[in-house]
Amino acid sequence: MKVYLAVDLGAGSGRVIAGKTHISDDSSKQESDFFELEELHRFENTSTELPGGYFWNIIGLYRDIIKGIRLGCDKYGDQIQSIGIDSWGCDYALISENGNLLDLPHQYRDPRSQGMGELADELIGQKKIYASTGIMSAFYNTSEHLLSQVQSKSTALREAEHILFIPDLLAYWLTGEIVNELTIASTSQLLNPQTKDWAWDIIEGLGLPRRIFGKIVKPSTVIGNVRPELDQQIGQSNLQVVATPSHDTASAVAGIPLGSSPDGSVRQDVWISSGTWSIMGAEIKDPILGGKAPEFGFANELGVENTVRFLKNISGLWVIQECQRQWESEGNQYNYAALAELAEEAEPFSAFIDPDDPLFASPGQMPQKIQDFCKQTGQKIPESKGTILRIASESIALKYRVVFDQLAEVLGCELGKVYMGGGGIQNIFLTQNSANAMNREVIASPIEATSCGNIISQMVATGELPDIAAGRSLIQRSQKTTIYQPEHALSWQAQLDRFKSILTTLKE
Numbered sequence: 001m002k003v004y005l006a007v008d009l010g011a012g013s014g015r016v017i018a019g020k021t022h023i024s025d026d027s028s029k030q031e032s033d034f035f036e037l038e039e040l041h042r043f044e045n046t047s048t049e050l051p052g053g054y055f056w057n058i059i060g061l062y063r064d065i066i067k068g069i070r071l072g073c074d075k076y077g078d079q080i081q082s083i084g085i086d087s088w089g090c091d092y093a094l095i096s097e098n099g100n101l102l103d104l105p106h107q108y109r110d111p112r113s114q115g116m117g118e119l120a121d122e123l124i125g126q127k128k129i130y131a132s133t134g135i136m137s138a139f140y141n142t143s144e145h146l147l148s149q150v151q152s153k154s155t156a157l158r159e160a161e162h163i164l165f166i167p168d169l170l171a172y173w174l175t176g177e178i179v180n181e182l183t184i185a186s187t188s189q190l191l192n193p194q195t196k197d198w199a200w201d202i203i204e205g206l207g208l209p210r211r212i213f214g215k216i217v218k219p220s221t222v223i224g225n226v227r228p229e230l231d232q233q234i235g236q237s238n239l240q241v242v243a244t245p246s247h248d249t250a251s252a253v254a255g256i257p258l259g260s261s262p263d264g265s266v267r268q269d270v271w272i273s274s275g276t277w278s279i280m281g282a283e284i285k286d287p288i289l290g291g292k293a294p295e296f297g298f299a300n301e302l303g304v305e306n307t308v309r310f311l312k313n314i315s316g317l318w319v320i321q322e323c324q325r326q327w328e329s330e331g332n333q334y335n336y337a338a339l340a341e342l343a344e345e346a347e348p349f350s351a352f353i354d355p356d357d358p359l360f361a362s363p364g365q366m367p368q369k370i371q372d373f374c375k376q377t378g379q380k381i382p383e384s385k386g387t388i389l390r391i392a393s394e395s396i397a398l399k400y401r402v403v404f405d406q407l408a409e410v411l412g413c414e415l416g417k418v419y420m421g422g423g424g425i426q427n428i429f430l431t432q433n434s435a436n437a438m439n440r441e442v443i444a445s446p447i448e449a450t451s452c453g454n455i456i457s458q459m460v461a462t463g464e465l466p467d468i469a470a471g472r473s474l475i476q477r478s479q480k481t482t483i484y485q486p487e488h489a490l491s492w493q494a495q496l497d498r499f500k501s502i503l504t505t506l507k508e
Contacts, residue, residue, distance in 0.1 A: 002464060003076045006454040007065050008248065009045060009087035009166065011108075014061060016041040016068025017448070018076065019455035023464065023474065035455075035478035037448050040075070041068035047107035054107040056091065058166070062173055066233055073235040080236065083174070083226070084244035084458045085167040086251045086450060089187030090142045093169045094160035094212070095178070102156040105166065108140035112152075116144035119151070124205040127294075132199045134287045134300025134308075135189040142188035143206060150207045163212040167246035174241050175224040179217045181243040183250035186302040191216075193287040193300045193308055219245040219254075219304050220461040244457040245304055248450045249279055249311070254304045254468055255446060255453030256421040257476035258283060269416040270404065272434075273449060274424025276318050278396075280403050281311030288410060296406040304457065304468045310411075312403050315355035317424050319392045322366035327385065340429040343393055346386035349491075351379035352499045353395045354506055377502055397433035398499040401492075404438045418442045421449030425482070435484040436492045445481035452479070 004019040018038040024030060043064040047054045065085075072080055094102045106112065117137040120129060126137055135141065142165075149157040164172055165184040172178050185191045185198075190213070192199040198213045217223070221243045231237040245251040252273040259269045273279045287300035287308050296312065303309040324334055334342070351374045353360070359369055367388050374381050374391070382388045408415045418440045425431050425444040435442040446452050456471025465471050486492075 002081050003079045004455045004458045005072050005083045006451045007085040011088045014043050014045045017451045035474050040071045054110045055104040069234045081462050082240040082242045082458045084242045084454045086246050086248045086454050087166040089247045090140050092165050094156045095162040097161040112148040113139045113144040116147045130294045131289050132202050133189045134193045143190050147206050160212050174226050176227050177224040181246040182218050184246040217243050220457045242458045242461040244454045251453035252449040255449040256419045257472040258419050270418045272420040274420050274422040278314045278316030279311050283307045284310050293410050319355050342386035343389040346390040349495050351391050352502050355396050393430045397437035401437040420444045432484050435486045439486045439489050442484040446479035
């Protein structure tokens, strides 16, 4: 058995996961292969407001990562082959010439980026920025946070020699090697998805120092060994650190066992990374930098093996989770199964919401917000918990359908099956509704898509697997898969027209 450690950092918590694998040398004995995950350490990750903004406790994260690695080494010893790190996108640290951290990383919601999208439009133009980077303007973009530092004449930016995204920084502290991993860099709005190099025209147009943008490495590249000074802390020496798909969504897509198109080159099937937020897209060969792509709000982020993750963000389980939290605060406890049962028993299609409406963006009082939305749009106001949940679930599924149709229009082809991975697939009612709304078969697996993708990327880097396709096949053979067939197609098609009319009303 071989073991790989995946460090998976989210904007609320982090984990160190052990991926335990065995691959038979005899291809006729694939039934003996296995791929299992074990959580070794879970820890909190929260930002803190300090003078100067909102900051991540990056040192605390590093300490917890060391603890998780130590737990893995104590349990599995020299069976551990490597470590890989993934995290949320965009956030970064600045490093001095002598390798010191110049400032704690700001949280992507830090208000310092307010107005920077408009300023970038004045300096360069959003059309040119999209043509060069394939990324839409957004408050969380690295580009807009760096531009705010240009405007404030930041001492840290003036003294910086390197920019490192969160996984890059943590890998640097583990190995002493400074690199920028490709997939996480592609979230910055500062990378050209065609050249797979920095978008120098945008960097110069924003007045950013060229020197801080360093060497870019592809996923499944060995960065180096853990520094000898850490051997005693982790209990092992010469442990390799691998640049996985460092953006957590890139790892999730790598870990979803996608099908192939007839020519085997471009996957025309659709993937959804399903969680608090959902991300829908297709894995394609070349970026799409014109046409309706920017109008529809699609982004071109880079993936494994020279692919492009052509994608759009959608509010996922957020609304449902916020309803659950509100009711729990009022003394009502519901698990996934109980929430699904409440929704299933309620009247179908009684009303709709736009889950991406700004009304639902902030936490708190979500059931009331759903009622307020229905009232504002002239719909029947839901009273029961089940009706509120059913409205949320059906609306999320129909929003998937709207984005699904936009994706088909931009790609210019009929889309195939939908492959859905991530924690959201545990909500069976929503997953079935998604199949119904999109009128497509949904293949749901794996729940731990991000950790799976992280680990198979390490396996490719260390020579255990020939490519990501072989890793996806291993995941498919080893992880539970549930297939949802679309039901009631005519009924859902009729409701789609109603849902679109609500979206149109909001724009007017």
